[in-house]
Amino acid sequence: MNQIQLQTSSFTDLFVGHAPDWLEGQVTEYLVATFGDYFTDVKMYIEERSFRRFVEACLEETIVVYVDHMLLQKNYIQEETIERMKLDEEVLMDFFREYISVSKVENRVKVLGDLRELASSExxxxxTLVYTNILDHQPDCPPEVVEKLVSLREGIPRKDAKEVVSECKEIYENSLVDGQPPKRGFVFPKVKSLSASKQNRLWRKLT
Incomplete structure (x- = not known):
């Protein structure tokens, strides 16, 4: 396990959807406080440009872990979940822009905002509209993300859920170029839960 993964392990251990600590903001605040202490030490030993790249990598890993656990958690998405996600975005923005450019932070954190919009669709x-917008700047976001978030929404009729997933799969397939997304992003290829679901689908086809 590398140093970045060690620092983000607090998210891995504590982020469980409706866990009280997460809903109260303690998980995200603890994470950025830990990063703050760590960055102070690291900055003394590497040049500025390398340090900024390191901070950027930490932010990306944080987003990947956040998305992964958002898709893995079992609880229904409630209004308080959406509000906590929005506050987490603000905490991450405020913290990381102290170290790297605002545009770079916004570009990374935007993924969370997109998923929050998707999760709160009514x-x-x-x-389908939000998913189409996501594909404009995250073209490798697979429809399995929609499928998972729809399943976590209480009150959506089964028929509507199937329709949403089917339409999003069609939108995704139509966006591919030679069977591949036109651009590879920093998040979804690294999300372990998505890799596991792809392996399961392949296994079912083989058996």
Whole structure:
């Protein structure tokens, strides 16, 4: 396990959807406080440009872990979940822009905002619209993300859920170039839960 993964292990251990500590903001605050102490030490030993790249890598790993646990958690997405996600975005923005450019932070944290919008969609049309917008700047976001978030929404009729997933799969497939996303992002190829679901689908096809 590398140093970045060690620092983000607090998210891995504590982020469990509706866990009280996360909903109260303690997990994210603890994470950035830990990063703050760590960055102070690291900055003394490496040049500025390397330090900024290191901070950027820490932010990316944090986003990957956050997304992974968001998709792995079992609890229904409630209003308080959406509000906590929004506050987490603000905490991460405020912290990391002290070390790297605002544009770089916004570009990374935007993924969380997109998923929050997707998770809070209220109709089949809004799900597909938000997903289409996500593909504009995260073209490798697979429809399995939509499928998981829809399943975590209480009160969406089964028929509507199936329609949303089907339409999003079609949107994704139509966006591919020679069977591949036109651009590879920093998040979804690294999300372990998505890799596991792909392996399961392949195994079912083989058996």
């Amino acid at each position: 109709s089949p049309d809004s799900f």
